[in-house]
Amino acid sequence: MSAMMSTGRDEATLREEIVGFGRSLFDRGLTAGSSGNISVRLDDGWLLTPTNACLGRLDPARLAKLDWSGRHVSGDAPSKEAFLHRAMYEERAGAGAIVHLHSTHSAAVSCMCGLNHHDSIPPLTPYFVMKIGRLPLIPYHRPGDPALGDAIRGLARKHCAVLLANHGPVVSGTSLEAAVYATEELEETAKLFLLLRNTPTSPLNAEQIEELKSVFKLDI
Ligand SMILES: O=C(CO)COP(=O)(O)O
Numbered sequence: 001m002s003a004m005m006s007t008g009r010d011e012a013t014l015r016e017e018i019v020g021f022g023r024s025l026f027d028r029g030l031t032a033g034s035s036g037n038i039s040v041r042l043d044d045g046w047l048l049t050p051t052n053a054c055l056g057r058l059d060p061a062r063l064a065k066l067d068w069s070g071r072h073v074s075g076d077a078p079s080k081e082a083f084l085h086r087a088m089y090e091e092r093a094g095a096g097a098i099v100h101l102h103s104t105h106s107a108a109v110s111c112m113c114g115l116n117h118h119d120s121i122p123p124l125t126p127y128f129v130m131k132i133g134r135l136p137l138i139p140y141h142r143p144g145d146p147a148l149g150d151a152i153r154g155l156a157r158k159h160c161a162v163l164l165a166n167h168g169p170v171v172s173g174t175s176l177e178a179a180v181y182a183t184e185e186l187e188e189t190a191k192l193f194l195l196l197r198n199t200p201t202s203p204l205n206a207e208q209i210e211e212l213k214s215v216f217k218l219d220i
């Protein structure tokens, strides 16, 4: 794998961004304990949060750095989900960052029976369609199971985000800010989905989705 895309930001700035967004997500309760992980593409590899680290208290100097062959170059031991991030980068040349969380409402949806495996959350709002598009459900694997990488690989080319069954979302974006915003939109839509579970609802129809795709040049 190669870097494919220049990030245009220097590594020190990106390290600070990971720390800042991690703290913000943690402080707002979007992740708890040592759950979740964040990665960012560099020109000469990628940065990933260390395993068992609290996203609210990251140290920029201790973030794990990996090269494009998967070698751990520096920093603390990388997240056990490294292969999952790597599979997403390999399939999505435009991905600049990836966020994985156990955010409560998204994780709750990931535990529900009878989900549509191609669209685990319906297109309830335009912003969900614009930031996430369709959200496939990946069958349950234990955290750190390398088979998850292969499961993601099959879907990541077409989807910027996936939902891991009984676990939580994995969301990519062109930048870390974009990936975080998309993750937050997903979490809010998961909340709406749960709130509306016993209420007849009208998701966006095909024509409304086509309009969004055309106006906002969405590749979904
Ligand atoms: O979310 C997690 C596992 O799915 C956290 O694992 P790490 O602490 O290894 O990143």
Ligand SMILES: [Zn+2]
Pocket (backbone or CB within 6 Å): 035, 036, 100, 101, 102, 143, 167, 168
């Ligand atoms: Zn996880």
